[in-house]
Amino acid sequence: MQKTKKALITGITGQDGAYLAQLLLEKGYEVTGTYRRTSSVNFWRIEELGIEAHPRLNLVEYDLTDLSSSIRLLQSAAFDEVYNLAAQSFVGVSFEQPITTAEITGLGPVNLLEAIRIVNPKIRFYQASTSEMFGKVQAIPQVEDTPFYPRSPYGVAKLYAHWMTVNYRESYGIFATSGILFNHESPLRGREFVTRKITDSVAKIKLGKLDVLELGNLDAKRDWGYAKEYVEGMWRILQAAQPDTYVLATNRTETVRDFVSMAFKAIDVAIEWSGAADHEIGTCARSGKVLVRVSPKFYRPSEVELLIGDPAKALAELGWAPKTTLEELCLMMVEADLRRNAAGFSF
Ligand code: NDP
Numbered sequence: 137m138q139k140t141k142k143a144l145i146t147g148i149t150g151q152d153g154a155y156l157a158q159l160l161l162e163k164g165y166e167v168t169g170t171y172r173r174t175s176s177v178n179f180w181r182i183e184e185l186g187i188e189a190h191p192r193l194n195l196v197e198y199d200l201t202d203l204s205s206s207i208r209l210l211q212s213a214a215f216d217e218v219y220n221l222a223a224q225s226f227v228g229v230s231f232e233q234p235i236t237t238a239e240i241t242g243l244g245p246v247n248l249l250e251a252i253r254i255v256n257p258k259i260r261f262y263q264a265s266t267s268e269m270f271g272k273v274q275a276i277p278q279v280e281d282t283p284f285y286p287r288s289p290y291g292v293a294k295l296y297a298h299w300m301t302v303n304y305r306e307s308y309g310i311f312a313t314s315g316i317l318f319n320h321e322s323p324l325r326g327r328e329f330v331t332r333k334i335t336d337s338v339a340k341i342k343l344g345k346l347d348v349l350e351l352g353n354l355d356a357k358r359d360w361g362y363a364k365e366y367v368e369g370m371w372r373i374l375q376a377a378q379p380d381t382y383v384l385a386t387n388r389t390e391t392v393r394d395f396v397s398m399a400f401k402a403i404d405v406a407i408e409w410s411g412a413a414d415h416e417i418g419t420c421a422r423s424g425k426v427l428v429r430v431s432p433k434f435y436r437p438s439e440v441e442l443l444i445g446d447p448a449k450a451l452a453e454l455g456w457a458p459k460t461t462l463e464e465l466c467l468m469m470v471e472a473d474l475r476r477n478a479a480g481f482s483f
Pocket residue numbers: 146147148149150151152153171172174198199200201220221222223224225226240264265266267316317318319320321326
């Protein structure tokens with residue numbers, strides 16, 4: 137009989153943590169998911185997926201910045217796989233809190249790598265690296281060996297963690313892997329990120345709960361995929377014969393403005409754009425009402441203008457490819473936000 141695999145997921149209260157937990161439970165794993173102590177812990181994502189009371193799911197309190205609790209956590213069960221998804225993950229906030237971001241997002245993963253080295257170097261480790269490491273892009277499309285040029289404290293912190301992961305792989309023979317994931321979204325995305333902010337606001341406008349959607353840089357281009365498919369890629373990265381680095385992306389890029397138009401189209405509203413970049417507006421083609429306005433307060437001190445990834449290596453070596461189109465993803469998110477807002481709640 138095959139032994140039940142044990143996985144540890146840091147950051148189970150986040151978007152990816154919730155989907156990954158669901159996937160691993162479906163695959164028969166015993167899953168330990170970590171959450172942070174706060175005055176009111178919020179498990180809405182795992183509740184929405186219906187897995188919060190799963191008999192093979194164990195929830196433990198943990199903070200990534202604490203080395204001794206990282207060691208005790210790894211001593212608490214014979215984990216086969218560790219997925220490090222915990223991070224201060226919002227780029228905008230990283231400009232306001234660069235040191236906290238460095239401590240959590242940069243140094244945090246080293247606590248786990250050290251704990252693996254001390255407790256059991258056979259554990260397979262996944263680090264959630266990011267396309268933000270490409271920043272001011274040096275090549276189009278971006279692949280695994282495109283030079284990095286991060287443009288935010290978040291990107292710099294992730295790049296440190298990325299190279300430490302590579303270093304632990306090369307120095308100690310640890311099965312330490314890194315997925316350079318491009319933006320991935322879903323109905324479980326946090327509302328501070330632009331796609332979910334847009335779909336939630338479009339739902340509220342449709343239901344008469346909001347007049348105008350205010351955004352920052354509409355010209356930024358992103359390669360947006362569906363989060364549920366990306367966590368499958370994380371799992372495949374840890375099942376490979378050798379530890380390595382992989383890009384997961386769709387190889388399609390669109391502007392924030394395009395995503396706004398797409399979301400309004402989902403509620404049958406065509407948007408007409410006018411005005412200069414820093415006070416551009418979007419009006420309803422039928423009524424002439426202003427529905428979208430640019431507010432420079434959402435601009436970042438330095439911006440990542442264009443991201444587009446080529447996931448050819450993941451396809452060739454892992455058999456991973458994205459399936460859901462951006463139109464399908466956007467519609468799925470608008471419909472979920474319409475449902476939630478109509479029912480009177482939205483996280
Ligand atoms: P989320 O912001 O939704 O989730 C982040 C998780 O990290 C939350 O569970 C959060 O807990 C937890 N966390 C934050 N700080 C700490 C800490 N000090 N100790 C322990 N846990 C902590 O992110 P996503 O799910 O979207 O992303 C998952 C990972 O992938 C992140 O590392 C992110 O940077 C990275 N990534 C994401 C991409 C994306 O497009 N989504 C693309 C590339 C990389 P709490 O709920 O308490 O805040």
